[in-house]
Amino acid sequence: MFGRGRIKPGDYVFVVDKDDKYTRLVIGRVQAVNGKKLQVQGTYIRPTGLIQRVESGYALGRPKEVLQNPNPNNCIFMLIDRVEAGYFNGELDQDISKATWINEKRYYVLDGWIREHLPDMFADVLRAGTEQERHDARTILLEKMNSLYEKDLKDHLYTVVRSTNIL
Numbered sequence: 001m002f003g004r005g006r007i008k009p010g011d012y013v014f015v016v017d018k019d020d021k022y023t024r025l026v027i028g029r030v031q032a033v034n035g036k037k038l039q040v041q042g043t044y045i046r047p048t049g050l051i052q053r054v055e056s057g058y059a060l061g062r063p064k065e066v067l068q069n070p071n072p073n074n075c076i077f078m079l080i081d082r083v084e085a086g087y088f089n090g091e092l093d094q095d096i097s098k099a100t101w102i103n104e105k106r107y108y109v110l111d112g113w114i115r116e117h118l119p120d121m122f123a124d125v126l127r128a129g130t131e132q133e134r135h136d137a138r139t140i141l142l143e144k145m146n147s148l149y150e151k152d153l154k155d156h157l158y159t160v161v162r163s164t165n166i167l
Helices: 048-055 062-068 104-115 118-126 131-147 151-163
Strands: 012-019 022-034 037-046 084-093 098-102
Touching: 012 037, 012 104, 022 062, 022 084, 022 104, 037 104, 048 062, 098 104, 104 118, 104 151, 118 131, 131 151
Parallel strands: none
Antiparallel strands: 012 022, 012 098, 022 037, 037 084
């Protein structure tokens, strides 16, 4: 909870929910609090690409650590590869799932990654089989980046594109 106190209705949260042997993320807005249970409406994210890379032995070290212990600051490693995502409206038990308060800006950046299909675009660049495929996928990603209106999302995307040596 970042020393902010208790999570309350109206707060935005980043929730790490245990899913089989890995985790899924839930980002959303708290609708109600009943003891240790949070009613959250938002998006679930299962990092299928990162899970596949870790299971195949391709991604070790930091990516594996992120998969086992994600937080709002390192979850970008989960979002630069294919994900399964969808609408979430359910109850999460804080005794089982780790809920962290996030500010509205952080929520909209993470939500924007999913809404704008950025994980798939990154996966297309990073998993391209030929130099031409990589070039084409990179062009599409850069066009998407240049077409974004949300400044925070665009700035975040620009930082990630640079750090992954795509730009």
